[in-house]
Structure formats: structure tokens, C-alpha cells
Amino acid sequence: MSQVFQIGGLELKAFSDGILKTSTEFVLGMEQPQAKSLTGANDEGAVFIPVNNFLFQKDGATVLIDAGAGDTMQATLGRLPANLASAGHGPETITHIILTHIHPDHANGLVDAAGAALFPNAEILVHAQEFDFWMAENDGSENDTIKRQRARNKINLAPYLDRVRRMRDGEVVLGCSPMLAPGHSPGHTCWRIGEGRDAFVAWGDLVHFSDIQIGHPDVAVKYDLDPDLARRSRLRMLDMVAADGLAVAGAHVAAPGLGYLTRRGTGYEFSAA
Numbered sequence: 257m258s259q260v261f262q263i264g265g266l267e268l269k270a271f272s273d274g275i276l277k278t279s280t281e282f283v284l285g286m287e288q289p290q291a292k293s294l295t296g297a298n299d300e301g302a303v304f305i306p307v308n309n310f311l312f313q314k315d316g317a318t319v320l321i322d323a324g325a326g327d328t329m330q331a332t333l334g335r336l337p338a339n340l341a342s343a344g345h346g347p348e349t350i351t352h353i354i355l356t357h358i359h360p361d362h363a364n365g366l367v368d369a370a371g372a373a374l375f376p377n378a379e380i381l382v383h384a385q386e387f388d389f390w391m392a393e394n395d396g397s398e399n400d401t402i403k404r405q406r407a408r409n410k411i412n413l414a415p416y417l418d419r420v421r422r423m424r425d426g427e428v429v430l431g432c433s434p435m436l437a438p439g440h441s442p443g444h445t446c447w448r449i450g451e452g453r454d455a456f457v458a459w460g461d462l463v464h465f466s467d468i469q470i471g472h473p474d475v476a477v478k479y480d481l482d483p484d485l486a487r488r489s490r491l492r493m494l495d496m497v498a499a500d501g502l503a504v505a506g507a508h509v510a511a512p513g514l515g516y517l518t519r520r521g522t523g524y525e526f527s528a529a
């Protein structure tokens with residue numbers, strides 16, 4: 257199943273990988289009663305957030321934005337390959353995969369349980385700063401989460417290493433240009449895609465709890481490796497997206513995750529495309 261939008265001179269399709277169970281306990285900078293009320297969480301704080309993926313075709317290429325979780329996280333995830341296939345986009349038809357960052361719900365879906373590439377013809381576009389951090393060797397200063405994610409990310413990227421394009425701000429491939437927005441991960445990236453004023457921004461995990469962080473962009477989450485840096489990146493990007501009237505494609509914004517921002521007080525309001 258997919259939904260189709262005309263944005264940035266492109267036909268943009270939105271696909272779901274499923275929903276991810278999380279909790280308001282991960283919210284930093286807001287009291288629990290308000291966080292629960294804004295998200296509609298139950299008393300324990302359980303919240304279900306969507307995992308959205310996007311696809312467009314340009315100049316003969318078929319470009320997928322993020323690769324989903326595969327079968328590695330929760331039973332409610334891993335739907336992306338079937339949803340792509342049912343829209344005629346079998347894994348072999350994907351020529352490029354843009355990664356907003358290399359975290360489990362965005363990159364574990366690159367490989368199967370044996371570590372083989374699930375997208376046999378896809379080149380990976382990723383910010384050099386993100387790729388280099390996760391592919392580096394540990395130097396002993398890392399916490400267990402980083403060590404675990406580094407090990408997993410090396411499995412995720414292993415079959416693609418001869419077709420990874422490490423990009424930097426200012427470079428453009430297929431109309432896609434990375435804008436570093438670090439904090440959630442060291443090279444977390446928002447991708448500006450499409451032409452001029454009609455472009456859209458695939459903003460990855462700039463926002464996890466869209467019911468909270470769009471209206472209150474100063475709120476961070478415990479998933480952020482560096483919450484203060486993530487907060488500054490979010491404030492800067494939301495300001496740009498709203499000021500320029502760009503469309504947003506959000507990985508964890510209410511499905512299908514496409515829309516526009518308008519300023520409201522000290523935060524923003526999201527309206528679906």
C-alpha cells in the first residue's frame with residue numbers, strides 16, 4: 257500500500273514500515289502528564305509512532321528514503337518490502353537508497369538475517385560524517401549502545417561497501433542534497449530533495465514524537481546521542497522549513513508523514529499534505 261503525492265516536481269510515494277512502540281519515558285524536557293496528554297499515551301506512557309518511508313523516480317533511477325527495520329525490532333515493523341512490492345517496486349528495482357542516519361529502524365532493513373543485501377542493485381547515499389562514525393573502530397571511549405550499534409551497522413552496510421556514496425553538504429545527486437543536522441546521531445542528515453521552492457525535506461528523526469516536538473521543538477528524547485545538539489539542529493531546521501515553505505517528509509510524523517509547517521508561538525503546527 258502506498259499514497260502518492262506531487263511534490264517538488266516529483267511523484268513522491270509514501271510507504272509504511274509499520275509502527276514502533278515507545279514511551280513518553282524517553283521524553284526529555286517536558287513533564288510526564290503533559291507528554292502523555294499531548295501524545296494520547298496511556299497511564300504507563302506507551303506511545304505508538306509510525307515508521308514512514310518514501311520513494312520517487314527520477315532520470316531512470318528509483319530512490320528509496322531509508323530502509324526500515326527489517327525483522328529485527330518489533331513484530332509491528334518490517335512491512336516495507338511487502339508494501340514496496342505490492343506497488344510494483346520489488347527490491348531489485350531500487351537503484352538508490354538515501355539514509356537519513358544509520359539507526360536500526362532506518363538501516364537494519366538493508367540486509368536479511370544472513371547479512372545479504374536485500375536491495376541487490378541499490379547504491380547507498382549517506383552523509384560522510386554519519387558513515388564514518390559508525391564504520392570506525394571503537395577506541396574504548398564508547399558506551400555499550402554505540403558499541404552495539406557499530407557492530408550492527410557494519411553488518412547492515414557490509415554488502416554495500418563497494419557502492420556507498422559518502423556525501424557532504426552542498427553535493428547534489430539526483431536532486432538530493434544532504435544537510436547535516438547532528439545530535440540524534442553524529443551525522444544525522446536532513447535531505448533537501450526536488451526543485452527550488454517546491455523542494456521537500458526528508459528530515460529523518462529530527463522529530464520522534466511529532467505530537468510533542470513540532471509544537472515544542474525544545475523537547476529532546478533519550479534516543480538522541482547528544483540531546484542538546486539535536487535540539488539546536490531541530491530548531492534550526494524547523495525554522496528553515498517553515499520560513500521557506502518547504503514540504504516535510506518525516507520518518508516518525510503521523511503517517512504518511514508528509515506536510516507543511518507554520519509557526520505558532522514558540523513552536524510550529526503541522527498540516528498534512
Ligand SMILES: [Zn+2]
Binds near residue numbers: 359361362461507508
Ligand atoms: Zn527513527
